[in-house]
Amino acid sequence: MASPPDTSKTTKLERYNSYIRRVNSTKLLAASSKLLFRVTLLVALVLIFFFTFNYPPLSDTPTSAGHHVHTTSHLLSSAFYGSGASWEKEVRRSSTPRRPNGFSVLVTGAGGFVGTHCSLALKKRGDGVLGLDNFNTYYDPSLKRARQKVLKQHEIFIVEGDLNDGELLAKLFDIVPFTHVLHLAAQAGVRYAMENPQSYVSSNIAGYVNLLEVAKNADPQPAIVWASSSSVYGLNTENPFSESDRTDQPASLYAATKKAGEEIAHTYNHIYGLSITGLRFFTVYGPWGRPDMAYFFFTKDILQGKPINVYQTHDNKEVARDFTYIDDIVKGCLGALDTAEKSTGKGGKKKGPAQLRIYNLGNTSPVTVGKLVSILESLLNVKAKKHVIKMPRNGDVPFTHANVSLAYKDFGYKPTTDLSSGLRKFVKWLIEFFAL
Numbered sequence: 001m002a003s004p005p006d007t008s009k010t011t012k013l014e015r016y017n018s019y020i021r022r023v024n025s026t027k028l029l030a031a032s033s034k035l036l037f038r039v040t041l042l043v044a045l046v047l048i049f050f051f052t053f054n055y056p057p058l059s060d061t062p063t064s065a066g067h068h069v070h071t072t073s074h075l076l077s078s079a080f081y082g083s084g085a086s087w088e089k090e091v092r093r094s095s096t097p098r099r100p101n102g103f104s105v106l107v108t109g110a111g112g113f114v115g116t117h118c119s120l121a122l123k124k125r126g127d128g129v130l131g132l133d134n135f136n137t138y139y140d141p142s143l144k145r146a147r148q149k150v151l152k153q154h155e156i157f158i159v160e161g162d163l164n165d166g167e168l169l170a171k172l173f174d175i176v177p178f179t180h181v182l183h184l185a186a187q188a189g190v191r192y193a194m195e196n197p198q199s200y201v202s203s204n205i206a207g208y209v210n211l212l213e214v215a216k217n218a219d220p221q222p223a224i225v226w227a228s229s230s231s232v233y234g235l236n237t238e239n240p241f242s243e244s245d246r247t248d249q250p251a252s253l254y255a256a257t258k259k260a261g262e263e264i265a266h267t268y269n270h271i272y273g274l275s276i277t278g279l280r281f282f283t284v285y286g287p288w289g290r291p292d293m294a295y296f297f298f299t300k301d302i303l304q305g306k307p308i309n310v311y312q313t314h315d316n317k318e319v320a321r322d323f324t325y326i327d328d329i330v331k332g333c334l335g336a337l338d339t340a341e342k343s344t345g346k347g348g349k350k351k352g353p354a355q356l357r358i359y360n361l362g363n364t365s366p367v368t369v370g371k372l373v374s375i376l377e378s379l380l381n382v383k384a385k386k387h388v389i390k391m392p393r394n395g396d397v398p399f400t401h402a403n404v405s406l407a408y409k410d411f412g413y414k415p416t417t418d419l420s421s422g423l424r425k426f427v428k429w430l431i432e433f434f435a436l
């Protein structure tokens with residue numbers, strides 16, 4: 001009988017190999033669980049980032065060509081406009097009308113001068129008002145915040161956001177069936193356009209188009225009333241300015257963007273049946289006004305004993321403006337809203353012709369800048385340190401003068417405040433507000 005083979009060596013070797021395999025597989029297991037852990041962590045982080053910066057949930061913004069756009073800034077900006085049920089509740093509450101057949105109005109630029117006054121007037125008569133404002137720093141935003149506080153006291157909520165945030169706008173229209181948009185958000189100011197031209201393109205053209213894109217897709221489509229400007233008359237020599245006069249010679253980029261807005265309005269009215277009314281405001285002034293405007297900084301400078309520059313034309317003529325008091329402008333805006341017909345389209349499709357209007361809202365009696373200064377001097381009881389200089393070539397026009405017969409005919413617009421009475425109210429407010 002053969003003896004069994006000696007397996008003692010093989011067994012040692014096998015034991016050794018099996019030991020090595022065990023060590024290797026333990027190492028492999030440890031390494032793969034580490035990898036799995038890291039991958040899981042990464043996925044979790046990506047998901048956390050996605051949901052944090054994208055709430056409320058994404059809804060693509062359709063473009064006119066049916067494309068959908070998503071931008072990074074869009075994604076990020078949306079993170080800041082509040083979230084969840086309480087934010088939506090505020091939006092709904094603010095925009096709900098409190099009178100039978102009341103309007104539900106989205107007021108863009110609600111933290112601005114005209115926006116604040118119009119929002120209050122609409123709310124007072126029982127309309128629902130939702131504000132939108134980006135609180136930019138073109139002028140001291142603390143004044144805008146103070147206006148916001150007043151609106152809050154009257155239960156008007158301002159959503160903080162930019163016109164260029166299509167997703168935010170679409171979200172607002174998803175929540176509220178706005179009957180009207182009062183579009184007052186803009187980059188204002190004639191002279192600043194030489195310093196920061198892109199801001200005019202971004203607000204007055206890109207932002208405006210963004211708003212119209214969302215409005216035309218809305219169901220119901222709102223009627224739109226928006227702020228154009230007397231500056232569109234540019235180098236027009238007719239006097240007074242009528243809506244049928246030439247507006248193809250803008251003297252500033254600001255004026256050019258407002259004129260472009262009027263043409264863009266035609267397009268959206270023509271293709272999508274949006275009802276659109278443009279209002280050409282003439283140098284609006286009054287309490288809560290804009291600190292970048294001459295009447296405002298003249299008053300402050302005169303009170304502080306600082307010199308002021310009074311412009312003259314290059315042929316030594318006085319410069320004049322059809323200064324219009326804020327309460328008259330508010331009446332004009334409400335008149336335009338009240339007579340705006342419904343848009344005829346739905347969800348981006350036109351169903352029939354819609355209303356397209358343009359009106360001057362001015363005071364019908366121009367006053368020279370020299371006279372403005374002398375009124376301020378007597379109201380403040382301080383002599384101004386006046387420097388009369390030639391108007392810099394910065395986009396200013398020599399005079400403005402509104403013919404408002406069209407606005408009178410269509411919605412009874414009739415300015416009632418002369419410059420002295422209006423400035424008296426402004427000065428009173430300014431002294432109280434700044435504790436001067």
Ligand SMILES: O=C(O)[C@H]1O[C@H](OP(=O)(O)OP(=O)(O)OC[C@H]2O[C@@H](n3ccc(=O)[nH]c3=O)[C@H](O)[C@@H]2O)[C@H](O)[C@@H](O)[C@@H]1O
Binds near residue numbers: 190321
């Ligand atoms: O009606 C309009 O469409 C425009 O009215 C104002 O523009 P503007 O009339 O130029 O108002 P201010 O900048 O307050 O100037 C008023 C007058 O004071 C003059 N001015 C301005 C500044 C200055 O230092 N000195 C001076 O004499 C200007 O030439 C102008 O005649 C607004 O700033 C624009 O946003 C608005 O669109």
